Amino acid sequence: MTYGKFSAPPPVAPNPTHFPKLNGVVTVENCYYYLSFLERFWTFMDTMTLQEQRHYLARAEVRYEKWIHNHFSPMLVPPLDIAFMWHVHKLSPFRCYEDLVLRLPCKKLFDDPLPLYDLFKNEDLTPNDLKRWKQTFGEDEPYHLTNQNMYSGTFQRPCYRCRQVIELPWSNYYDYRFGANHTRFPHDCAPVDGINFWDVARMKLESDLMNGPVVAGTLLNPNGSVKVTLNKMIAKIRPIQVIIPQNEMDYAYERQIQEQLKFLGPDYEYDANELLYAIRTSYQGNPSPFSNDLIQAVARQRKFYSNITSIHWQYPISYMSAIRRYHDHLALIKMHPNHKAIPTIEIDVAFHTHMMDSLRYHKFTIHRVGKLINHDDDIPESSIRKHLSEWQTLWSNLQHRSIEHRYKFTKTRATDELVEGTLKVTPSIFPTTYQPGMVRIRQGKEARNLYTTLNEELVRSNNTKATMISIHSKGKEK
Template identity: 25%
Template structure:
């Protein structure tokens, strides 16, 4: 696990070291551990997995790897004391209760991350317009009305972007791009409106991103050539934190730029008010004045100005308003030559009505008029007009219809505002089997969603991974979901803003539908390493006693046959198939299970060290963190705990005092039961093991030694 930091401890002291007994190997180069930690080689060529398929297991694993990098990034940013002027000491002495103090520290971490992501979103916008290629003209009303409009989702293959390790953006921009794509309809709409359909067709660059992430350290690293190329085109620094601490805002009134701070952090007097009164650009109550004309700059005024600019583009450039390029099923549907045009008319309604009242609304939202100071003011101005029967009839639309109101609300929503690392499937020895299984499960889940469009289908965590991975390939996701639609062509959207009660009801309904579709299959099941291994017996049937993996699967399945077991995991305790007592070695003395446990401890230790190092920027002058190096069997040993919160590593799983749930089963191993409890009546101790020749602590003959 690396060399101790204390030079004196490098020399083994005399005494216990003379013993022939040696500690277990914790060497990084341990061949067994090295193999177990090695991530599988992935096939991420663009051709892998046809357009009619969902995702491949390799793509799911690459996605997991990318998510692990983002988890590291969040951990480093949120824990960097003083970042953006947000200090841990800001809450010192504010709260008397330890729980409140901890909650306050958590708020501080969240705030650092919120400021970082706000900066990342701003950088993403610059990258979107300055670096992504324009593959066709921006959307126009004429384009949206064309009967062949939907063909825009099948751009020419020649427009594909050639992503490589030399033209990728920084990790924070990849993160926002990833989030943008996980809103499939919004992403499609933005690609249509801004002429970026080549980006939509090509999808997320899994292979080059994966190639830039080190399998062991999970560091995202690109060449200097790539960094210089990005900085020149985007006019940004490669690292988010190297960009200025202020944002240049164009004043809506005078059009000149004013620098405003990203945050003016103010914690407040209570947890409920934490950072609510902060006034920077990334804060809730942003407020500033233009240096040149003293115009009041707030989030509300900027949102109104964004709407005004979109309206000006509609009237002058004939570009459709946001929220008006897809129909209610998420399809870019043109006006048909024959048949009903109701769906298209509903979709175009905001553009038609806004053109009619456009100049009046432009005047109302003018910064100089000072009449419209928020989106609420704008809504109050517009709603009576879209319901005005006289205006609607003059436009040939008849009276207001529910469809009109829905699309008007959708248009307005575009101007309102600018879960997996813990389980760590990535390092699981069965990661590819897990990916295979969750893809099959996701395919059934998708079928349930398509067959029941009026119901809320709720994914499990493993299904969500496949679903998100699929959405990162927009063209394939669109083709798959619209082709399989049962009644009407429908592009399945992704909405993670659902009421908790509805989520609970939807989850129970989804579980029942899944059982029905699979004739008794389990939808909600534990996805830890052990349970995943019981579904991939090739590995653990070699490691566990004969037949135990099969028994675990049988026992887990039988739980769901009982009427009193709910499909909702929140309504019943998880009845685990895990063994209450686990052997540290196999009956044949095979040390594999002990190795897996050590591997997991080593991995957790390395993760904490890796994240700590990422938090140290070049030039900070921070020394390597010091870790306590205890002595075990007379030798210095690194352990993944911080003193004094650690146990003596000299006490192993072979000692009762360490862990009574662990028992030794290998030949010659020490037993861990209390003296005389095995029924043998020996005074020295008794055997807790079941292996041939297993020895008790006292070396009694009753143990067969």
């Protein structure tokens, strides 16, 4: 299979300080490898019918679950489908931390970055690696999942309540996972009536309410830190074992919560709303062990991929601009923590690349920005337009304020046409973690505002109008 725009090896920087980089993760090379990874996945997806794509994602989700429970060091490079599920899990920093560190748990998988370079190389497994794969995942689980082999074997997962294995043909499971089949099948938990996957999702919540509790969506504070005192409402409700109709689990629990609030009073309202929202977003119709529906998350990423491929990514200028703007985006969040931050497409690429190293991203945003920055790709369009307008106003206002940080330019080389130099942020917003890199300015223009130069650079590289100006302030030559 061939794929095009991001398949060639990226050029090497002429010197270690030439390209900007942030936190040792957001580099020009990693942004390029990330785009290549997206291109490879969606190019492969486009070889299948819509039904095959759905079946592929349903099995990929289960394979990622197996990967979590068998992740050890040294581990193989994940196959494409597992890597993409791991990737969309990382794109939800709150839920990823809750799942891999607090609920399932598999902290090592949280600590490990997605191996973007190894995925870019796309090398075949050695015979020893293939042997290790089969020893770990079994003969019926192929390393490369395709539309030809994704029906081999059977779906198997322990029941959330009794731990007896639920086993079904893959074709049956695919219908259950996408809601095309709700018929009951025999299982020890319900020897008379059997169960379906509405029951599986219900028993998942039941298990999390009773064990710990470890209810997804209630374990972290709004700033991303782990709660010392867990949600008070959880102890006040009881698991509901019969829900009619089955697809209204959230309403069944809402009625119980409202009854409890009559006696508990307003001190419990925040916890009640948090718990109800968690049930709706993490459990309703989601039989997987994960707190967010990874299949739906993959579907949302298709639009993102379409957006990024509409841009002409000129290497390395576009990537350098994206990293600088991402730095400024984070700086603006630090200055205005209560505003909803809406990134542009190029900022979002750097943002996604940063999240591929969950451990570093988690530490950086909490300690340097002041909170764990969540990534919400499920905001309604009307809300996006409102938040984007407010965010753009903040950006545009910053260029007129002398108290904010500036990019200062130091000339290192000059020709008849160009002046080349290094950038430095003063005062430094993220000391020791950000390298602004170098920039070239047309001769005679070195005294002009750097924010103008850098924005023009982005316009030229992308052949599109810049949608958001940078907070780069006036550059001064030393």
